[in-house]
Amino acid sequence: MKTSQSNLFEGISRRLQMTESFELSWQSLNAYGPRYNYWCVAWSGGKDSTTLVTFIIWSIMSGKIKAPKKIFILYADTRLELTPLFYAAQKIMEELAEHGYNVEVVMAPMENRFLCYILGRGVPPPNNATFRWCTSRIKIEPMEVKLKGLVGELGEKVLMLTGVRQGESAIRDQRIIMSCSKNGAECGQGWYQETLPESLCDTLAPILHWRVCHVWEWLKHWAPLPEYGDFSTELIADAYGGDEAEELNARTGCMGCPLTDKDxxxxxxxxxxxxxxxxxxxxxxxxxxxxxxxxxxxxxxxxxxxxxxxxxxxxxxxxxxxxxxxxxxxxxxxxxxxxxxxxxxxxxxxxxxxxxxxxxxxxxxxxxxxxxxxxxxxxxxxxxxxxxxxxxxxxxxxx
Ligand code: SF4
Structure with a gap:
């Protein structure tokens, strides 16, 4: 009896926290969003950026935020995404299309792809901070090229939405510290925030304050429901190791990433x-x-x-x-x-x-x-x- 009561209250409290998180995200989107005609989302297929994409689209569909003239969803395909993440992204792309949102795939040109660069040109695999050519070459540069083309066509700056997340400390610190592997982040996500040129876009991180448990809660229990978009986001949890990953605040990156100590x-x-x-x-x-x-x-x-x-x-x-x-x-x-x-x-x-x-x-x-x-x-x-x-x-x- 005691256990079920505590679970009940836990559930209610989590729900409340979730709705508070939603509120803060809507506030930031409604404050900054209307200043731009066009929004872009840099989507890597990982937990944070998938949360962002599905949350934004649901928020638009449910009238919580005002849609811009157009929202460009740019899926960054490194060609080395962990299989279940890649598979989930394909399914979510289909679902987004059903909701009327087409996703554009952004990929490095052949000569710059991770394995082509190593095996074709003979450049050694990246190994540390001093020879870390991969993030810029397979993630940042292709996104930058895509954005340049887009901004050139549109003739105005876009608002780039990123899935950067700092949890509670974001609110306390008012400070964004970016690093490829910080706090269970996906490789690259902080870099978008840090490196995409200001001349092309301003960046906003609407889920900056979300805790990792909120991300999992959204992906596993909310987004898959028809009233929250009916997205196949529960597949993402598999890629991070299911329930255990919630504790670990796990991160993913390229398959076999040579820069991490462990897979x-x-x-x-x-x-x-x-x-x-x-x-x-x-x-x-x-x-x-x-x-x-x-x-x-x-x-x-x-x-x-x-x-x-x-x-x-x-x-x-x-x-x-x-x-x-x-x-x-x-x-x-x-x-x-x-x-x-x-x-x-x-x-x-x-x-x-x-x-x-x-x-x-x-x-x-x-x-x-x-x-x-x-x-x-x-x-x-x-x-x-x-x-x-x-x-x-x-x-x-x-x-
Ligand atoms: S996950 Fe690893 S290999 Fe892939 S871009 Fe990031 S640091 Fe490079």
């Missing part, structure tokens, strides 16, 4: 029997790690005529290593899809046909990053040490 989202997902067939994706990170090893990369001898300080820097991935990784990734894909077909689950295309053709073409053209020819020695080749001032210390034991 937390994937590990949580694999605990669910129906997604177990995705287990071969665990081999992605070891492949990226291998590609960064000296024997798989070229290295400057330091004797080249250049002014670079880091004279013997390590550089691109050898052709042999690219070929090895390419086949390894295709094997992962084939293994998953063979099972997916059998059990009727979504297939995975880490490298689609076009991308495979593109990468092979790069190889046939002997493509290397700028300032590299492919003639350099591999990183594990013993060589004299060349210092920044050009002085040379010969190898102690000869070559």
């Amino acid at each position: 937390t989202a994937l590990d949580n997902l694999l605990k669910k029997t129906k997604w177990e067939y995705l287990a071969p994706l665990k081999r992605l990170r070891p492949i990226y790690r291998e590609l960064r090893k000296p024997q798989n990369r070229l290295r400057k001898t330091g004797l080249e005529v250049n002014n670079e300080k880091n004279k013997q820097r390590m550089g691109p991935i050898t052709m042999a290593a690219r070929d090895w990784a390419f086949n390894g990734i295709l094997a992962i894909q084939n293994e998953i899809n063979a099972v997916a077909d059998k059990i009727g689950m979504p297939t995975v295309y880490l490298l689609n046909n076009e991308e495979q053709i593109f990468i092979r073409k790069c190889w046939s053209e002997n493509l290397w990053p700028n300032k590299w020819t492919g003639e350099e020695p591999t990183g594990d080749t013993p060589m004299d040490t060349v210092y920044a001032d050009g002085s040379v210390q010969p190898l102690l034991f000869g070559k």
Whole structure:
């Protein structure tokens, strides 16, 4: 009896908190929204931006906020979205279309996509803050190009709505600190807020104050109801590991993201029997790690005529290593899809046909990053040490 009473009150209190959160969001949208004819939503398919998209559309449909002349929903497809998230996004796109809202997919051009850049051009996988080329190349730049085109056509700035969330501290601090992985955020979402040029858009984060439990509550229990839009948002919870994720405030990013210590989202997902067939994706990170090893990369001898300080820097991935990784990734894909077909689950295309053709073409053209020819020695080749001032210390034991 005691338990059921406390659950009842918990339920009521959560509901109240939810409606307070809604209220604050409507207030900010009604205060800033009418200043712009056009709104854009940067939707990554993760929990926060999916909450934002579905909440905004429901709020418009239910008359809680005034619709702009047009709302552009831009789905940022990195090509490496976790399978259930990608699958959920496809379903939600169909549902949005049923409500009269078409979604535009924003994707990096072929040469800049994560795997094409690594395997085609030979650029090593990102590994830390100093060599983190991925977020801008696969998320920010494509969104910026899309926005530029849009603003050019419309002839006026748009209001960009982002799913950035800071929970209660947002209200206390009045301060927005952005980072790719902060507070369970999706990689990229803070960056939209931080980096999209002010000349194209002003940004508003209408769910800034939502707590993570409100996000889950919305996705699992509210948005799927017909009176709240009838969206397939409960699928998102799977991708974050279901109920456990609510505690963890889990984040997702690209499959096999080399910048995180663990595949937390994937590990949580694999605990669910129906997604177990995705287990071969665990081999992605070891492949990226291998590609960064000296024997798989070229290295400057330091004797080249250049002014670079880091004279013997390590550089691109050898052709042999690219070929090895390419086949390894295709094997992962084939293994998953063979099972997916059998059990009727979504297939995975880490490298689609076009991308495979593109990468092979790069190889046939002997493509290397700028300032590299492919003639350099591999990183594990013993060589004299060349210092920044050009002085040379010969190898102690000869070559
Ligand atoms: S999730 Fe990882 S790999 Fe993907 S853009 Fe972010 S940091 Fe890069």
